[in-house]
Amino acid sequence: xxxxxxxxxxxGADGELVTRDFDSAEEILRTHLQVGSDDCSTDxxxxxxxxxxxxxxxxxxxxxxxxxxxxxxxxxLTKEWAQPKSPRRRSRKPAAEGQATAPADRVDG
Numbered sequence: 001x002x003x004x005x006x007x008x009x010x011x012g013a014d015g016e017l018v019t020r021d022f023d024s025a026e027e028i029l030r031t032h033l034q035v036g037s038d039d040c041s042t043d044x045x046x047x048x049x050x051x052x053x054x055x056x057x058x059x060x061x062x063x064x065x066x067x068x069x070x071x072x073x074x075x076x077l078t079k080e081w082a083q084p085k086s087p088r089r090r091s092r093k094p095a096a097e098g099q100a101t102a103p104a105d106r107v108d109g
Contacts, residue, residue, distance in 0.1 A: 003045045005065045008055070009073050017073065021065075025050050028068065 006022040022028060032052040041047055041058070049058040049066055057068035069077070 003060070003064045003066045007061060007065050007067045009067065009069045011070065011073055011076075025066075028052060028055075 004023070006025050006028060008020045008022070008028055010018045010020075012018045029050070029052075032055055034050045035053045036051040038046050038049045038051055038058055041049075041060075043060045046058045046060060046066060051058070052068060054070070055068040056071055056074040058066045059068075061067040
């Protein structure tokens with residue numbers, strides 16, 4: 001399936017991520033200068049996609065989205081992604097009173 005959505009992710013004045021979707025790269029060309037085209041992506045659907053000055057990309061996002069980010073967004077999301085996650089803690093419910101559990105291989109004799 002060909003990628004048919006062009007996504008531009010920037011940072012708004014309030015610090016929030018701003019995502020805008022376009023139907024074609026021509027709409028991004030109105031605000032950014034194309035400096036080349038992708039010729040080395042491992043995602044073959046991205047080969048030939050435009051490379052824009054002051055944007056990081058193209059990069060795949062899902063099945064049909066070509067994503068571009070500002071360098072600041074790319075850096076902050078990469079740092080966030082690279083931070084070690086705290087391990088999940090499993091909570092165990094206490095055994096019901098009067099129900100003792102014995103190992104399966106134990107033989108009472």
